[in-house]
Amino acid sequence: MSRIHIDWTRCDGHGACAELLPELLTSDEWGFPVSRTGERDPQVPRQLTEHARHAERSCPLMALRRV
């Protein structure tokens, strides 16, 4: 099990992650990702592992990591 962690010093709010992980992330009005689960670093359920990996690969600024 992993969690989604966003490094805010890197994130520029392009929003690729929220497009790829709509179950866990949504975007605020400026495009920055917001956790949907209420946890600061949302837990990734097993069935979303692949999508979480994809989001990690796709973050253009390497701000999103699975920890």
Place this chain on the structure above:
Amino acid sequence: MSQALWALGRGTGIVALLMFTLTLVLGVTTRSGRPLGLGRFGIADLHRTAALTGTGLILVHVVSLYFDPYAQLRLVDFLVPFLGSYRPVWLGLGTLALDLLGLITVVSLLRQRIGPRIFRAVHWGTYVLWPVALLHALGNGTDAGSAWMTGIAAACVLAVAVAVGWRLLPSYDGRGWRRAPRKVHA
């Protein structure tokens, strides 16, 4: 057999040039943050796929030409540029491009571990890699000067010129574009 190797070496080289042209254009597009229909991650994925396809083709390109008896390449020619006996300058450009490609590919695949600063610095090297590879194709290739090869090269140059021209426009940077209204499914 050696005819086949020769043909394979030429063919993969040309298709790889097309792939890297596509990669560069997609890279500029994805970096711009404007999705152009595919979504931000769609373009990034395509950029990655095209780059890795091109890299795979280059692998076939160098291996087939290594075993081609006419090309007479030594192992050192794949690592150290400008030592070859046949058209050393043009071949050397190919070696240089291969070295750069190796470095850029490794750093890109390990970028999560290496971090964005080094990744980005090394990734600028693609702007050296592409013209060097193009020159290598034009100077070393048997097909250089043929009408279709000139056509391909011209198309590649045009595509990159348009992309880089757009990249250099002042409006490209600074996140000055208008964001598409974002659908938030509550």
